[in-house]
Amino acid sequence: MPVPAARSFVLVVALASSVALLSGRQAATRPLVLEGARVIDGTGAAPIDNARIAIEGNRISAVGPAATVSVPANAERIDVTGRTVIPGLIDLHFHIEKDPKLALRQLSNGVTAFRDPGQWEQNFDELRRMVAADGLPGPRIFTTGPHIDGEHPAYPADSVVARDAEEARRHAETSVRAGATALKIYFRLPLASAKAVINVCEARRIPCTAHVELLDARELLTAGLHGVEHVTSFGVSILPRREAEAYRQAVLLDNDARREGRYRIFAGANLDGADATALYAVLRERRPWVDPTLAVFERRADRRPADTKPDAHAMMVAGFAKMQQLTKRVAQEGARVVMGGHTSVPFAGRGEAPWRELELLVESGFTPIEAISAATGTAAGFLYRSKEFGTLRPGLKADIIVLRGDPSRDIAAIRTVDRVMVDGRWIDVRRYQQY
Numbered sequence: 001m002p003v004p005a006a007r008s009f010v011l012v013v014a015l016a017s018s019v020a021l022l023s024g025r026q027a028a029t030r031p032l033v034l035e036g037a038r039v040i041d042g043t044g045a046a047p048i049d050n051a052r053i054a055i056e057g058n059r060i061s062a063v064g065p066a067a068t069v070s071v072p073a074n075a076e077r078i079d080v081t082g083r084t085v086i087p088g089l090i091d092l093h094f095h096i097e098k099d100p101k102l103a104l105r106q107l108s109n110g111v112t113a114f115r116d117p118g119q120w121e122q123n124f125d126e127l128r129r130m131v132a133a134d135g136l137p138g139p140r141i142f143t144t145g146p147h148i149d150g151e152h153p154a155y156p157a158d159s160v161v162a163r164d165a166e167e168a169r170r171h172a173e174t175s176v177r178a179g180a181t182a183l184k185i186y187f188r189l190p191l192a193s194a195k196a197v198i199n200v201c202e203a204r205r206i207p208c209t210a211h212v213e214l215l216d217a218r219e220l221l222t223a224g225l226h227g228v229e230h231v232t233s234f235g236v237s238i239l240p241r242r243e244a245e246a247y248r249q250a251v252l253l254d255n256d257a258r259r260e261g262r263y264r265i266f267a268g269a270n271l272d273g274a275d276a277t278a279l280y281a282v283l284r285e286r287r288p289w290v291d292p293t294l295a296v297f298e299r300r301a302d303r304r305p306a307d308t309k310p311d312a313h314a315m316m317v318a319g320f321a322k323m324q325q326l327t328k329r330v331a332q333e334g335a336r337v338v339m340g341g342h343t344s345v346p347f348a349g350r351g352e353a354p355w356r357e358l359e360l361l362v363e364s365g366f367t368p369i370e371a372i373s374a375a376t377g378t379a380a381g382f383l384y385r386s387k388e389f390g391t392l393r394p395g396l397k398a399d400i401i402v403l404r405g406d407p408s409r410d411i412a413a414i415r416t417v418d419r420v421m422v423d424g425r426w427i428d429v430r431r432y433q434q435y
């Protein structure tokens with residue numbers, strides 16, 4: 001999108017001076033060693049007790065049991081005995097909307113990278129300005145451009161409408177040129193147009209993700225789709241054809257028909273039926289990333305919202321339980337489950353949706369170590385950035401959280417954030433907790 005010349009000049013000067021400031025600081029910074037913590041490295045490996053992590057510049061230079069990692073000359077040593085060190089969290093479903101401060105609040109909660117799954121690039125200008133003004137090294141920001149949707153889009157302000165495959169291809173190319181590092185297919189896009197977007201992703205070597213709902217996820221995954229947003233995207237894939245078509249027609253008539261409708265699908269779904277079984281075969285073959293966003297769908301028997309009738313509430317509670325079961329099942333069948341907090345959700349405070357999502361993954365049957373991988377190493381894989389960050393391995397960027405508690409025993413300890421580092425530099429956690 002065009003940026004006025006004067007404004008882009010100011011931006012360039014601001015960026016150049018903050019880069020100079022950063023590199024000046026970097027050059028002067030001594031190597032850093034974190035001593036004595038339990039380390040969970042984000043690869044799925046068992047924790048390392050009494051570990052040592054060495055950080056030089058903005059990268060991890062060594063990590064392992066203390067006896068195996070030597071301390072670099074002149075290193076600053078920080079004793080973190082009794083603490084747990086994990087990689088920075090990656091939130092793959094964060095909607096910035098008009099609230100850039102929330103990204104910094106999440107940063108103070110350990111979210112060192114995020115992807116917004118459908119927004120115009122201009123919506124990140126204010127956050128980028130705040131990050132530059134404060135000289136912050138993060139969060140790492142990944143965008144998809146606006147949703148690529150069909151006619152009568154679900155969220156008109158956040159979408160571009162493609163009326164055929166050629167328009168879809170052009171929108172996809174435009175978003176990539178504007179800076180998108182992934183593309184998001186939205187649920188009204190017809191199959192041929194969705195395939196056109198997938199082709200652009202393949203050609204540009206970026207991930208393509210989708211909120212499916214009106215298309216059959218099996219067909220899109222077979223066509224090459226890399227990721228699926230929301231476990232509810234599998235709804236029409238696990239229903240018999242006649243019921244699936246009834247749901248499609250209801251949502252085609254009214255986008256809001258999905259609000260209760262998707263719970264109804266799940267409440268009655270047979271996760272061992274012929275259609276679900278056919279889905280699992282595709283998952284085993286394609287191994288897509290799946291971002292279930294359970295926290296936004298969470299319903300609790302004892303917490304009925306005032307605007308929901310008791311019968312509907314009971315149905316939604318049952319539907320949510322089945323969504324959790326399907327999340328675990330798709331992981332068993334080969335899908336790579338990742339973490340998306342979804343910004344603002346019923347049972348989490350401001351900036352805490354990613355924590356709630358991790359708790360719900362564990363409640364769904366994932367081990368705490370698996371849940372942490374979903375939010376770190378596996379999530380970096382979905383960004384196609386596994387060689388840059390997301391796990392605690394030598395050579396990777398130092399994006400690190402220090403926790404007071406041990407989330408490998410109780411995932412709720414993810415809430416005990418003590419320190420947050422991005423790109424080798426500590427963040428002022430107390431400050432951004434106020435955002």
Ligand SMILES: [Zn+2]
Pocket residue numbers: 093095117342
């Ligand atoms: Zn969303």
